[in-house]
Amino acid sequence: MDKILYAQSKLQDTYANMEGYPLLNPRKFEDYTVGEVYDFIRQMKFCINEELTELMEAIGDGTRAIHKPWSEKYFDLRNMAMCSTQGAREEGIDALCFLMNILLVVGITPGTIHYEYKRVLMKNAGRIREYNEAHGKTGESSGSISGETCERRRRNVSQMASRGEKGGSRQDSHFTSDRDGVRRSEANRGQGDTIAKAYDRKNQKGRRRSVSCDGD
Numbered sequence: 001m002d003k004i005l006y007a008q009s010k011l012q013d014t015y016a017n018m019e020g021y022p023l024l025n026p027r028k029f030e031d032y033t034v035g036e037v038y039d040f041i042r043q044m045k046f047c048i049n050e051e052l053t054e055l056m057e058a059i060g061d062g063t064r065a066i067h068k069p070w071s072e073k074y075f076d077l078r079n080m081a082m083c084s085t086q087g088a089r090e091e092g093i094d095a096l097c098f099l100m101n102i103l104l105v106v107g108i109t110p111g112t113i114h115y116e117y118k119r120v121l122m123k124n125a126g127r128i129r130e131y132n133e134a135h136g137k138t139g140e141s142s143g144s145i146s147g148e149t150c151e152r153r154r155r156n157v158s159q160m161a162s163r164g165e166k167g168g169s170r171q172d173s174h175f176t177s178d179r180d181g182v183r184r185s186e187a188n189r190g191q192g193d194t195i196a197k198a199y200d201r202k203n204q205k206g207r208r209r210s211v212s213c214d215g216d
Contacts, residue, residue: 024036029106040105044099
């Protein structure tokens with residue numbers, strides 16, 4: 001994700017330098033007023049809504065009939081087998097591009113996005129732990145994070161934050177799926193990698209690659 005956000009930031013730099021381009025450069029949000037940033041976010045929100053509408057249309061036949069219960073094709077479209085998602089995937093990436101513009105304009109960078117996400121992840125892990133404790137559940141089940149792991153990670157994040165480090169080990173955790181759905185799987189490898197070193201490696205690789213993302 002950091003590499004994708006880096007590519008999007010470079011894309012917006014290029015657009016912003018084009019004569020007549022009507023939108024601000026989200027990466028340089030400090031150059032604008034609160035009102036200008038607000039208007040930019042509102043524009044991106046509208047664009048995301050439009051892309052998601054097109055995504056929903058793409059899972060049907062590409063027309064607006066999927067939104068209209070009075071359409072002759074409405075029930076036929078809803079009852080079709082979900083065989084192809086190619087068009088929907090493209091619209092989903094378009095929506096992601098506009099969402100990344102919002103992330104950039106509020107100061108989330110390729111070097112900090114993992115750290116910012118992990119802070120939110122830890123909050124949710126805490127909620128899951130509290131739920132399990134309240135309901136007398138122990139251990140780790142599908143979709144849950146153990147209380148011991150949550151506490152260990154919370155301490156690690158606090159220690160790293162006190163040292164001014166951001167980010168996370170590339171192998172800190174991963175998600176796997178099986179018949180029962182998506183399961184949270186803990187990985188203990190890579191404990192020697194500090195957050196700063198992990199991001200240094202990622203960002204160096206990201207800058208060497210040229211990736212484009214079209215949000216039109």
